[in-house]
Amino acid sequence: MDWGLLLTQATINGLIIGLLYLLMAVGFTLVFGVMRMVNFAHGEFYMLGSFGAYFFTTGFHLPFLAAVALTFIGSIVVGGLLEWLILKPFRRDELNGMIVTIGMAMILQNLALMVFGPDPLSMPAVAEGTLAIGSIVIPNSRVYVVIFAMLVLVGLYLFLRYSKPGRALRAVVEDFEIASIQGIGARIYYPLGFGLGVGLAAVAGALMAPLFSVSPFIGATPLLKAFIVVVLGGLGSIPGAAFAGLVLGLIESYASLFFSSSTADMLIFAVVMAMLVLRPRGLLGKGDI
Amino acid sequence: MKFKHAFFAMTAMAVAFTQQVWAQDTLKLGALVTLSGAGASWGQGMKNAAELAADKVNAQGGLEVGGKKYKVEIIPYDDKYQANEAVTVANRLVFEDKVQYIIGPVGSAPVLAIQPITEKNKVLVFTLGFTTKALGPDKQYTFRPPVTTAEVSQPQIDWLVKTQGIKKVGALFPNDETGQSIAKDLEDAYKKAGSSLATKEFFERERVDFVPLLTRMMAKGIDAIELDGNAPATSGLILKQARELGFKGKIVRTGGPATQEIINVAGKGAAEGMFVHTPMDPQQPSTKTYVDLYAAKYKTPLNGFSPSFYDATNMLFEAMRRAGTVTDSDKVKVELEKIKDFPGALGTLSWTGEKTYGINHQLNAPFFVAEVKDGAEVIRARCTVDGCQ
Numbered sequence: 051m052d053w054g055l056l057l058t059q060a061t062i063n064g065l066i067i068g069l070l071y072l073l074m075a076v077g078f079t080l081v082f083g084v085m086r087m088v089n090f091a092h093g094e095f096y097m098l099g100s101f102g103a104y105f106f107t108t109g110f111h112l113p114f115l116a117a118v119a120l121t122f123i124g125s126i127v128v129g130g131l132l133e134w135l136i137l138k139p140f141r142r143d144e145l146n147g148m149i150v151t152i153g154m155a156m157i158l159q160n161l162a163l164m165v166f167g168p169d170p171l172s173m174p175a176v177a178e179g180t181l182a183i184g185s186i187v188i189p190n191s192r193v194y195v196v197i198f199a200m201l202v203l204v205g206l207y208l209f210l211r212y213s214k215p216g217r218a219l220r221a222v223v224e225d226f227e228i229a230s231i232q233g234i235g236a237r238i239y240y241p242l243g244f245g246l247g248v249g250l251a252a253v254a255g256a257l258m259a260p261l262f263s264v265s266p267f268i269g270a271t272p273l274l275k276a277f278i279v280v281v282l283g284g285l286g287s288i289p290g291a292a293f294a295g296l297v298l299g300l301i302e303s304y305a306s307l308f309f310s311s312s313t314a315d316m317l318i319f320a321v322v323m324a325m326l327v328l329r330p331r332g333l334l335g336k337g338d339i
Numbered sequence: 340m341k342f343k344h345a346f347f348a349m350t351a352m353a354v355a356f357t358q359q360v361w362a363q364d365t366l367k368l369g370a371l372v373t374l375s376g377a378g379a380s381w382g383q384g385m386k387n388a389a390e391l392a393a394d395k396v397n398a399q400g401g402l403e404v405g406g407k408k409y410k411v412e413i414i415p416y417d418d419k420y421q422a423n424e425a426v427t428v429a430n431r432l433v434f435e436d437k438v439q440y441i442i443g444p445v446g447s448a449p450v451l452a453i454q455p456i457t458e459k460n461k462v463l464v465f466t467l468g469f470t471t472k473a474l475g476p477d478k479q480y481t482f483r484p485p486v487t488t489a490e491v492s493q494p495q496i497d498w499l500v501k502t503q504g505i506k507k508v509g510a511l512f513p514n515d516e517t518g519q520s521i522a523k524d525l526e527d528a529y530k531k532a533g534s535s536l537a538t539k540e541f542f543e544r545e546r547v548d549f550v551p552l553l554t555r556m557m558a559k560g561i562d563a564i565e566l567d568g569n570a571p572a573t574s575g576l577i578l579k580q581a582r583e584l585g586f587k588g589k590i591v592r593t594g595g596p597a598t599q600e601i602i603n604v605a606g607k608g609a610a611e612g613m614f615v616h617t618p619m620d621p622q623q624p625s626t627k628t629y630v631d632l633y634a635a636k637y638k639t640p641l642n643g644f645s646p647s648f649y650d651a652t653n654m655l656f657e658a659m660r661r662a663g664t665v666t667d668s669d670k671v672k673v674e675l676e677k678i679k680d681f682p683g684a685l686g687t688l689s690w691t692g693e694k695t696y697g698i699n700h701q702l703n704a705p706f707f708v709a710e711v712k713d714g715a716e717v718i719r720a721r722c723t724v725d726g727c728q
Contacts, residue, residue, distance in 0.1 A: 056558055063550045168379035169639055170572040172579075172604045180585045189583035261580075262547045263572055263604040267376050271545050306551040312514045315543050 059186050060303045066192050068299020069199045070258055074272045075279035075291040076206065077250030083223030083286040084243030085137070087144045090151040092251050093273030094158035097266060099125060099252025100259035101166060104173045114176050118198060118256045125252035130245030141240060155269075162266035170265040195257045202253050203292075210288070219243055223286065251276075278322055284332025294333055366402060366409040366665050368393070368652070369432040371425060371443035371453070374417035378445045378570050380600050381467060382417070384642030389413050389442045391632055392652035402656055405663040411656075414438060418449050420544075425449030429456050439668045440655060442648060444468065447516040454478060461668045463675070465651050467644060469568075469594075470520045474696040480672060482690075482700045484651035485644050488521050488567060488594040489695055490724055491616055491706050492528045495593045498708060498720050498727035499614060500532040503589060507537040509561035511552060511577055512568045514541035521568035521594070528593075537561055544570070549580045557581075563589040567616075571597030571642075575604025582609040592616060596643020598709070598716055603640075607714040617709045617716055618643050619685055629684035647704060650683030657681065676700075691724070 074096065081089045099121050106117035136154065140147030177190035210216040215238075221229040222239045230236065254272065262268065279298050283290030301321065305314035325332070370389050372382030393411035401408035414436055418425035425444050432438045433456055440463045444450050450468035457464045463480050466473055469487045499505055508529055512518035518541060526536045538559050540552045556564070564581055566574040574597055578590055582605070590613040592601075598617065602610045619626045629649055633641045658675035659665050676699060681688045685704045692701030708727060709716035720727040 056554065059554050060551060063554065067548055067550075163375065167639060168375065168383060169600060170575065170604050172575065172602075172606050174606060175583070180583070187585050189580075189585075191583060262576060265572065267379075268547070271547060303551050307555055310541060312541050312543065 055185055056307060057304075060307045061300065062186065062188055064300035064303030065296060066188075066196055066299070067302065068296035069196055069203075070254055071272075071275050071279050071298055072292050072295030073199055073202065073250055073254040073257070074276040075283065075295045076203075076288055077247040077254070078276040079280045079283070079286055079288055079291040080219075080223070080250070081244055081247035082280070083288070084219065084226075084247070085141070085144070085147070085240065086226075087140075087147045087151070089244075089247065090148065090273070091155040091158060092248065092276060093269030093271075094155045094162075095125060095129065095248040095251040095269075096255035096258075096272045097162060097269035098128075098158065099255025100173075100262075100264045100268065101162065101255075102252060103256035103259045104171055104264045107173065114194075114260075115198070118253060121256040122202075122249050122253050126245040126249040128245075129248035130241035132248075133241040133244035137244065138240075141236070159266055159269065166266060168266065170263040173259045173264055176260050191260055195261060198257055199254075202250070202257075206250070215239075215242065219246070223288070278318065280332075281322055282325055282333060284334050287332065287334050290332050290334030297333075364407055364409050366411050366659075367436060367438050368411065368413050369436065369438040369441040369443070370413050370415040371418055371428055371432060371441050371449075372415065373420045373443075373445040374415065376420050378420045380571050380597070380639075380642050381445050381644055382443070383637075383639065384645035385442055385445065385467065385648045386413065386415050387633065387637050388645045388648035389652050391629075391636065392649050392656065394636075395653075396656060402659065402665075404659050404665050409665055413442075418444050418446075420446050420449065422446075422448040422452035426452050426456070429453035433457065433460050433462055439463065439666070441465065442652065447473065447520065450481070451516065454481060457481070461672075463655070463668055463672060465648065465655070467648075468517070470516055471696065472520075474692060474698055474700045476697045478698070478700075480668070482651065482675070482702070483692075484647035484702045485618060486647075486702070486704055486706055486724075488524045490701070491722070492524055492567070492593050493531065494722045494724065494727045495616055495706075495708050495720075496525075496528045496532045496534070498722070499591055499593070500529070500534045503563075503614070505534055505563045505589060505591070507559070507561045508534060508563045508565050508591075509538045509540075509556040509559065510536055510565040510567070511540045511542060511549065511556075513544045513570070513573070515544065518568050525565060525567060525593070536565070544573075546573075547576055549577050550584065553577070553581050553584055553586070557584065557586055561588060563591055566590065566592040566601075567594040569595075571595075571600030572604055575601040578613070579605040579609050589614065598643070598711060599640040600642070602711070602714050610711045610714065613711045614719070615709050615711060615716065617707045617718070618704065619646050620705075620707055620718055620721075621716075622718070623686065625682070625684050625686065646684045647702060650681070650685055650688055650704075651702065653683065654678055654681050654688070 078092050102121035103117045106112045175191040176194045179190045181188045218234045279294045283294030305317050370386040372385045374382050390413050396402040401410045416428035442465050445467045447468035447470035450466040450473050465482050512522045529536045538556050592615045594616050598615050658671050661674040662670040679689045690699040691703035693699050706722050707718050708720040710719050
């Protein structure tokens with residue numbers, strides 16, 4: 051075996067998957083930052099996002115980009131509405147709020163099971179063929195997905211950095227009370243933060259739909275990964291989640307290159323536990339845990 | 340179409356009518372299967388098979404045993420493909436619902452987990468679990484309707500190695516009881532056929548990204564990937580990602596019918612030319628009847644395991660008729676074991692397994708090797724336990 055080649059290939063695989071973890075985790079941590087609450091329904095929005103992309107492309111024959119955009123907007127609206135209708139009474143009651151999100155996750159998954167059935171659906175690949183650089187092979191479908199994911203992340207960065215609502219949202223994440231003193235209203239920013247967070251989960255789902263399959267049960271794994279990423283990166287820290295997402299993707303990829311995949315899975319949790327012991331606030335977290 | 344509707348209306352009326360005329364006794368069968376998660380399509384196929392068999396006898400006014408007519412009712416529970424869930428619902432079925440016959444479970448770990456309960460309470464179990472440990476002389480009440488890897492792999496692998504010239508095979512297995520036992524069977528079978536299972540990988544069941552594992556496998560120069568032992572959706576993902584990475588070799592699946600689901604996930608293009616095990620020949624009239632029956636009631640594609648459970652449920656009913664009781668599961672078991680040359684949907688069926696398991700509780704059914712052409716199975720070889728042609 052050519053180790054140099056395998057290592058490069060593993061790095062690329064790891065970065066691609068890491069980018070997708072990143073999307074999941076940024077949304078997850080955004081919701082936590084705003085609402086101080088772990089959203090257990092995050093994975094189900096991922097699942098709904100992939101169904102959204104599936105039906106927009108195969109049912110309405112929309113181009114992939116339009117399908118992803120529509121899914122994103124739709125899920126921000128749905129997420130915002132859900133926050134406003136269901137989670138509003140729990141805004142100061144995080145523990146019960148978390149249990150509500152567990153309930154929401156179950157309801158969403160079982161609704162999807164009733165509506166779509168248990169059989170996995172296949173979304174046609176965005177692109178055929180492979181991109182070969184030397185002997186390194188990257189499936190074209192993944193290249194496209196990576197480009198879209200980058201676009202979303204750049205868009206999110208610009209929004210949070212420069213737009214007024216984005217900056218307000220960051221202020222809420224930083225310190226809710228001081229933000230409210232400055233006149234930033236919870237009325238708008240709770241639903242907006244939640245909607246944006248689950249919107250990102252839905253985009254991750256929509257982007258991953260052509261790579262993996264679409265079924266009501268696909269939400270669990272990405273939720274777990276998002277959890278690992280935000281623990282590694284520091285709960286509530288957006289740059290931390292971004293960094294840890296890529297790191298997790300790379301660790302996974304290298305680990306499964308050198309070890310059997312069960313060992314690799316164990317290794318990741320060993321890393322997470324070591325992190326919690328040695329640096330409980332995460333890589334870039336600055337919280338007071 | 341009109342005729343079909345009329346037929347159903349009549350059946351429904353007949354059922355309703357008979358329910359009114361006789362204040363009927365009910366025979367409850369448990370369907371302890373996987374209804375959610377990756378194994379859900381197998382579980383659905385098993386539950387639906389039992390329901391169709393029940394519908395058939397209910398349409399005739401119920402199952403006639405010892406001069407009494409019993410309305411057959413199927414009680415479905417989801418074990419989520421997990422041993423602990425299976426134990427919980429098995430307890431419910433046995434002690435609360437007072438069920439003496441269980442269709443399921445799907446997985447190997449679940450069946451091994453519920454056997455202490457079912458064997459002790461003399462509950463007949465019809466499992467799909469592929470582990471060789473599921474059947475044995477100490478497990479008098481467990482039967483297995485579908486032929487497993489232990490029965491089908493050798494003849495098929497011999498045929499594939501001989502006709503397709505496969506030399507170095509790579510395979511991925513879920514890291515649990517099912518995966519481990521299939522991996523061992525396949526390794527022996529490929530060696531015996533003069534080929535080799537050059538590389539094998541184990542992964543956790545919920546994994547969806549196989550690119551790192553496939554990269555490593557392909558670097559070892561394999562010329563075929565074996566998908567046996569994986570759940571349908573997972574197999575589809577492996578196939579899709581292997582083709583996306585530019586894998587040009589053969590894809591084979593020598594056990595566990597899942598062709599339709601694999602094509603659903605991977606797409607027609609990726610599945611073209613894949614060799615699969617299939618336990619049924621849809622051209623055979625008795626099988627076709629069942630496929631049509633299934634399609635009429637359930638709109639989802641039929642999973643290949645389903646017919647064997649339809650046949651097994653019908654054989655169970657026959658055993659009850661012969662035993663003259665539905666409550667004495669010992670007598671029913673003895674009669675069930677005696678059934679020979681039963682005309683089922685799959686063909687003529689008898690029990691086998693003495694040599695492998697020490698007990699004749701394995702259904703002996705014909706099976707086939709098919710090649711996927713344009714999204715459909717084309718039968719390439721007909722097999723029995725003795726070999727393929």
